[in-house]
Amino acid sequence: MTSKKISSRLQLRKKPQQERSIQRLDAIMEAAVDLIAMHGVADLKMTDIAARAGVPIGSLYQFFPEKAAIIRAFHDRHTAIVQERAELAFPDVKSTDQAIEMLSKLFDEFYQLYRADRTYLPVWMAGMTDRDFQELNLAHLERLTDIIYGALKHLVADNHQSAFRLRVHMVLYLSGALARFAMVRDEVSAQEYLAEWKSMGARTLFEFND
Structure with missing residues (x-):
């Protein structure tokens, strides 16, 4: 389409x-x-x-x-906020440890933002079976990947750039899925899952075998 x-x-x-x-x-x-x-x-x-x-x-x-079209309006609100905050999240990253810390904070911020928004989860779920919204979500994921990759690629050797962008893309996708999973659980259980993911997900971005 x-x-x-x-x-x-x-x-x-x-x-x-x-x-x-x-x-x-x-x-x-x-x-x-x-x-x-x-x-x-x-x-x-x-x-x-x-x-x-x-x-x-x-x-x-x-x-x-x-x-x-109303659902699209909410979708655009959500994605605009996420992209704007991601663009401001990495002003001057000097090391992978600093990048991991910033990614963890950004993930927490997005999770709290989603959980407080009464429309986020219903709107996202409504778009799961709609091809137009699937394309919009993919476009948002690509844009978010470009933002994060652009901010952090200087931390990765040239020969790993392609794999690094792929990892950013996958980690962002899985982070969104886990955040939505956590939103339907009680907060104590949600935080346990989120803590494990932050420990696993961000670090895998920078682990390459030279």
């Missing part, structure tokens, strides 16, 4: 310019947050969102062509 088809199906129909339109869009998004938190994505209905937001259904469709 082409990116053009993805954008036409999922993108915001219009960007609000006037204060009234901005407030209306904010109300729509807040209503969607509440409904997703209460009922999940599968039972989310455009009519329910409009009613809870106190806007005419026509106004809702002015912004979003279908429910999937």
